[in-house]
Amino acid sequence: AILAALDNNEAAERAMALASIQGSDVGGRAILALLTSKEQFDAGSQKEAQETLQLLASDADVPLVYRQVASFKLLALQENQLSLAERKAGYEALIGGNPQLEVLVEEQLALIEIEQGNTEEAIAALSSIVQDSEATPGLRRRATQLIVALGGDVPVVATAQEQSE
Structure with missing residues (x-):
């Protein structure tokens, strides 16, 4: 499903396709969120990308490594806001x-x-x-x-x- 989603020609289509996939476990869902945020950003939806990363970064059920990566990416996206x-x-x-x-x-x-x-x-x-x-x-x-x-x-x-x- 991930490969099929990434096969779309447009970033917005990739983002929507990735967001519709249900991960089988918390790690899989975290990876999907990271991929989705990248495609959202590439599609010009910086606010959506930030929201996706914020949800991931603040989810206590997600392993720390994914939350840290999400926080790192979120800080980069917020460079002009902070x-x-x-x-x-x-x-x-x-x-x-x-x-x-x-x-x-x-x-x-x-x-x-x-x-x-x-x-x-x-x-x-x-x-x-x-x-x-x-x-x-x-x-x-x-x-x-x-x-x-x-x-x-x-x-x-x-x-x-x-x-x-």
Whole structure:
């Protein structure tokens, strides 16, 4: 049913088709909600996407990992609606429990530091990301590019072989 829903040509049709699917368990319903919110956003229905994510993020029956992902995505969608302090507090609340999400949160916090004009703090946070083993190559590349753009020095990261020696 998910594959058939995603096979629609229009994002609005995909969103409606996904929203009509009943998940077999709470994890399945959470994944459906995340997929639905993405299609709602792609269809230009940002408010609906936010509502879908808010429902998921506040559902205590949903495993924490899904609620955290929903909260992360919701904060991104609300970027223009929330103050820097509100966004920062929202991202800080997501730290802990999910190492992969945590490095993405750290990236967002570094971007907030840049918005606030705190270049040194941003470079320090980005340097931490570059050295974090949970960071993906793409995230490390983005962090490195931002460090260079901010005039900082890119930290030297030891390879796995060098670390074991």
